[in-house]
Amino acid sequence: MFGALFLKECRQVLKSLVYYIFVVVFIFSVNSQMSSENWEALKEPQPGQEYYGRTITKDETLIMEKTLANLMQDLYHGSFATYPLGFYKKVTLVDEENKQVKEILERCTGKSYEVMEKELMRHFEKYEQSILEEAMAAEADYKISIRESLTYEEFGTAMEEICRLVGKGSFYEKTMYESGVYVPMTYEQAKEEFDALCSKDLITRGYMRLFCDYAGIFLAILPIFVGVSGALRDKRAKVEQVVFSKQASGIVVIGSRYLANLVMITIPVLVMAFLIQRPCYEMARSMGMQADFFAFLKVPCLWLLPEMMIVLALSFLITEYTDSILAVFIQTAWGIGSLFGADTLVGDFGLKLITRWNTFGQRMLYDSLEKALLWNKGYYCLLAAVCIILTVIVYERKRKKGGTYGKVYKTNC
């Protein structure tokens, strides 16, 4: 029954206007971001180049300076971004807690808050904040000098205190600040990166991570509409009662619909991945490099499938529970929050819905973050399964309540 129903549900998705809008918007959006690659990354770095790109630093002094600079900015703006369970949460501390943060900051830097505030204002005044590049440069260049005697252990303890005050999922967790401070690469590092791109990423895998970065942004929101439309279909067509009265269980009905929607959303994503990968693959081959032809399947399935699973599953659950389009608003807010909540465009996975990798390559960094990525993706796969089980429970409860009632109910309730 499941297989037959799944195929019928796929056909139903293919008849949906919302689905075609999803496909067109997705293709247009991703294509607009990825159509102008100059393949610089495929050129082997040469000694004496002016710039080799950026990499995560392991320099403890730099990590401390940038993390404290981040803390100073959060304190100045009066709010702290956290991601408990992957959802963006703006934390505002009470006066007493802000005082404690100030004390920690002063302890680590050996300066008073007022002095640091003046330095911060002087620094940012040097840049034109209305220009994006200038604002980004101001952010990148801003750092706070630390107290000379401050040890890394002492700094770690101070950050643990900050985490206790602002809660879980902040930038002040060890795993976060140790993978979130960037410095320019040296020739040796660049060469090592290039070699890793050729040998470990086989070129196309690295390029597909960049594709997943852009696609992931749009896939945090676009599938919501497909999911909501699919979940409201019975109600719109007034077929709830007749479907409820049939033998098929909630698991079969909801499961086949969910799987059909997921497969139908995944197909254009993989087709797009293939088309985007093609010039990269051909370029690599023409340059005599070995490239992974199946990267368009491997990377998006790891990177994007869990995201599509949770977005679709949550839209099913919210829609089934509320019989409304509420999921569109809730999940769009989540997607946007996740997008703007990332501290960096490369890495900073945590439990964020959108896992950013806005660069071609950086295999060495990827290796150091792969475990975090797998945790993130595993978490969302599990959460998606939970959402679908809850959707089935909601569906069966509605089934036992008869969906809508007779005139006795309508006139008396």
Place this chain on the structure above:
Amino acid sequence: MDISIEIQGLTKNYGKKTALSEVSLSIPQGMFGLLGPNGAGKTTLMKVLTTLLKKTDGEVTVCGIPIENSRQIRNITGYLPQDFSMYGNMNAYEALDYLAVLSGMSRNERKIKVPEMLEKVNLLEKKKTKIRSMSGGMKRRLGIAQAIIHDPKVIIVDEPTAGLDPEERIRFRNLLCEIAKDRIVLLSTHIVGDIEATCENIAVLNQGKICFDGHVSDLLSLVEGKVYSAEIAASELEKVKQKYMVTGILVTGNTANIKMIADENPFAQAKQVRPDVEDAYMYLMHEGSKKKEI
């Protein structure tokens, strides 16, 4: 298999409101009519029988299976809800095939049964017609096809003829009679003509209670000798309506031919006539009251 529905002391409450109160019924094989005014609790009873609503109290078995075994009950039951509809973008064949899958039928079974059912409900030629383009009658016929496609022992149809034109209504009633062989067809309606034309056994439900359960002839016997027809001046009509239960009026110029229910001959020119189910139903609904506006 025992083909009957046994209901004992069935009660269904919606919060504080009682929709069904201590309903007891025995429904045998064949067509069975459930009659009652709007809001009597017919749909609630149908939904309890199709496992779409949980009963509050009482015992219900369908073909010997307790109603609590919803999965088994759904296997042997076909349901045509009051406002049957399907996805507008599907055609008749696709819709029936989809619902057949939900009924657990295999591909081979569906290949045979879907065209067979469409033919039975006279929709085979319209198999490519989209649901959104179908008339109300065509939709109801498709509805009955989906209710019987898995060969259920019990078919429950909730007000199936409401909104149909006379020709469609007759065609639909005949169809129900045809499929009632070897199974139970429980027809719920507030249209007395549907019951009169199709059912021998009926129950009348009013305000959540059974006020009649038996053979149509037993219902008719309630008003035997109490139905009269007379020709009166049209100007007298209001006065007569206030005094008697008038079940039919035909006004022609200054005169009106009326049909009424009275315990004894109301006036000299009135003639006793044979009662029909509508008269008996009206009498039952308004029993004890001789001044009713109809």
